[in-house]
Amino acid sequence: MSKILSAIKPADDLRKSAYRTYSNYVGRNLIDLYDDLHGMGALLLITIGVAVTKYDTAREIVHPLVRKQITRAGFRLFPMVVFLAAALGMVVIGQTVLMLNRYGAQTYVGTVMVTVVVRELGPLLAALLVLARIGTANVVELGTARAMGEVEALEALGIDPIHYLVVPRVVGLAISIFSLTIYLILIALFSGYLFAFLEAVPLLPGEYFRQLANALLWQDFVLLIFKTMIFGTLIAIVTCFEGLAHPLRLEEVSHATTSAVSKCVVGVVLLDAIFVVVYLVL
Amino acid sequence: MNVVTAARQKVLVAAVDWVVMPGEYWVIGGPHGSGKTDLLMTAAGLHRPDGGFLRLFGQDPAQLSEAEALKQRTRIGFVFKGGGRMFVDLTVAENIALPLCYHHGWSTEQAREEVQAMLELTKLTALAAETAHSLRPDLRQRVGLARALALKPEVLFLDEPAAGLEAGHRNWWRDFLGRLSDGSAFGAGQKTTVIVATSDFSLWHEDKRRYALVKDKRWQILKEHSEYPQID
Numbered sequence: 001m002s003k004i005l006s007a008i009k010p011a012d013d014l015r016k017s018a019y020r021t022y023s024n025y026v027g028r029n030l031i032d033l034y035d036d037l038h039g040m041g042a043l044l045l046i047t048i049g050v051a052v053t054k055y056d057t058a059r060e061i062v063h064p065l066v067r068k069q070i071t072r073a074g075f076r077l078f079p080m081v082v083f084l085a086a087a088l089g090m091v092v093i094g095q096t097v098l099m100l101n102r103y104g105a106q107t108y109v110g111t112v113m114v115t116v117v118v119r120e121l122g123p124l125l126a127a128l129l130v131l132a133r134i135g136t137a138n139v140v141e142l143g144t145a146r147a148m149g150e151v152e153a154l155e156a157l158g159i160d161p162i163h164y165l166v167v168p169r170v171v172g173l174a175i176s177i178f179s180l181t182i183y184l185i186l187i188a189l190f191s192g193y194l195f196a197f198l199e200a201v202p203l204l205p206g207e208y209f210r211q212l213a214n215a216l217l218w219q220d221f222v223l224l225i226f227k228t229m230i231f232g233t234l235i236a237i238v239t240c241f242e243g244l245a246h247p248l249r250l251e252e253v254s255h256a257t258t259s260a261v262s263k264c265v266v267g268v269v270l271l272d273a274i275f276v277v278v279y280l281v282l
Numbered sequence: 283m284n285v286v287t288a289a290r291q292k293v294l295v296a297a298v299d300w301v302v303m304p305g306e307y308w309v310i311g312g313p314h315g316s317g318k319t320d321l322l323m324t325a326a327g328l329h330r331p332d333g334g335f336l337r338l339f340g341q342d343p344a345q346l347s348e349a350e351a352l353k354q355r356t357r358i359g360f361v362f363k364g365g366g367r368m369f370v371d372l373t374v375a376e377n378i379a380l381p382l383c384y385h386h387g388w389s390t391e392q393a394r395e396e397v398q399a400m401l402e403l404t405k406l407t408a409l410a411a412e413t414a415h416s417l418r419p420d421l422r423q424r425v426g427l428a429r430a431l432a433l434k435p436e437v438l439f440l441d442e443p444a445a446g447l448e449a450g451h452r453n454w455w456r457d458f459l460g461r462l463s464d465g466s467a468f469g470a471g472q473k474t475t476v477i478v479a480t481s482d483f484s485l486w487h488e489d490k491r492r493y494a495l496v497k498d499k500r501w502q503i504l505k506e507h508s509e510y511p512q513i514d
Contacts, residue, residue, distance in 0.1 A: 057384075057387075058383065058384040058385075058387060059387065060383050060387060060388060060389045060390070060392075061380070061383050061384050148367065148370070149362060149367045150367055150369055150370075152323075152328065152362075152367070153362060153367035153369070153426075155328060156326070156328055156355075156358075156359075156360040156362075156430070157355075157380065157381040157384070157429070157430075157433075158352050158355035158356045158381065158384075158385060158433075159380070159381065159384050164384075
């Protein structure tokens with residue numbers, strides 16, 4: 001009997017220990033999540049404060065940095081956006097138009113286009129593209145700068161690292177994602193119609209664009225601006241936070257990058273879900 | 283100044299009692315890892331002391347407004363060790379122009395004259411268009427010096443500026459800092475208070491200088507240069 005008990009007891013201890021370990025794991029992750037959200041919230045508020053109060057400070061330094069970010073996250077990604085938008089238009093939208101035509105529902109084309117492209121896929125794709133190309137680069141650059149002591153060097157020169165490193169990235173990414181989304185939507189809508197036209201769908205261009213115009217509401221324009229700007233701000237804040245918030249060693253920069261990408265994807269999708277609710281309420 | 287410096291909860295140098303007067307030339311010696319860098323960064327106001335109090339130009343940095351703290355910061359220069367922490371995506375000239383453009387609101391063009399003067403002062407004119415990747419660490423360190431001097435600080439902290447350099451470069455640093463201290467480096471005769479951290483006193487051996495030692499977490503001001511001990 002004692003043998004059986006002794007055999008059971010360790011197993012029981014093991015279970016308790018495993019439970020405790022699992023609880024610790026979940027608890028630790030929840031605390032980490034809280035800390036990260038707290039830190040990112042603080043960084044966002046500080047960045048907004050610095051951007052407003054130091055708008056006129058060192059314009060000759062900071063404004064070119066903003067332009068550099070727009071060039072990097074906007075102009076240089078334009079060819080990729082054209083390719084993605086054309087592919088999106090042909091594959092997704094063209095197919096949808098074809099499908100609607102098959103069931104005689106051509107009158108809904110405009111509504112479907114606006115819902116799918118303008119409200120959802122356009123901003124989401126542009127944000128994910130910028131995250132993949134520029135967000136990751138942000139973490140690597142800032143993480144390396146922090147690891148190499150460049151942030152302390154800025155502080156030693158009396159240069160505010162938030163003003164010099166974070167503000168240009170936030171403003172640049174917000175403007176870039178907004179601009180890229182506009183191009184992505186326009187090209188996707190055109191290429192979608194082009195595909196449908198080549199598939200001999202009986203839908204005249206005038207009718208197609210009239211449907212689009214009818215389906216678009218003023219709220220779509222306002223929310224598109226907000227949504228894309230917020231996506232850009234979120235990606236910039238999360239990537240800057242991951243790169244700058246903790247003292248990193250060089251070998252930790254890659255982990256910080258993957259962590260930032262995961263957080264940005266979750267954040268962008270959650271924000272997108274919130275905007276869906278806003279669209280439904282409006 | 284009475285400072286307890288700490289990094290990651292570990293006290294590195296305790297009970298530092300140190301007053302630096304304008305125009306003095308201090309040499310702080312100590313073995314590698316003794317906490318000289320943390321001490322210097324704390325004394326320069328870049329780190330907060332964990333205990334005691336720190337006054338810079340007679341003022342507590344923690345009590346200053348943002349504008350006052352910024353003004354105070356520009357009166358202090360800091361040269362980091364091991365390559366001077368040059369900004370890698372900028373050229374030598376852009377590195378030097380950065381603090382000038384940021385604080386004076388100048389364009390790169392407007393800062394050109396000052397940058398040129400600083401390049402000539404530190405013998406870097408030929409390297410103005412180079413980036414950090416193409417420079418040897420000793421030259422990067424010199425870019426760090428030129429950048430720290432761009433705003434003409436009253437106090438200059440240097441963390442092991444001559445460590446690992448060839449004899450020629452070591453002598454250049456010693457002579458240049460001597461000229462900076464006696465006011466002959468800048469045309470206007472502005473004397474700069476110089477504070478150097480080193481793990482080798484012998485290079486900085488001179489009558490007019492003041493010496494202190496950081497060893498075994500203790501801070502000790504040496505009365506005469508002849509008193510300085512073997513550090514390691």
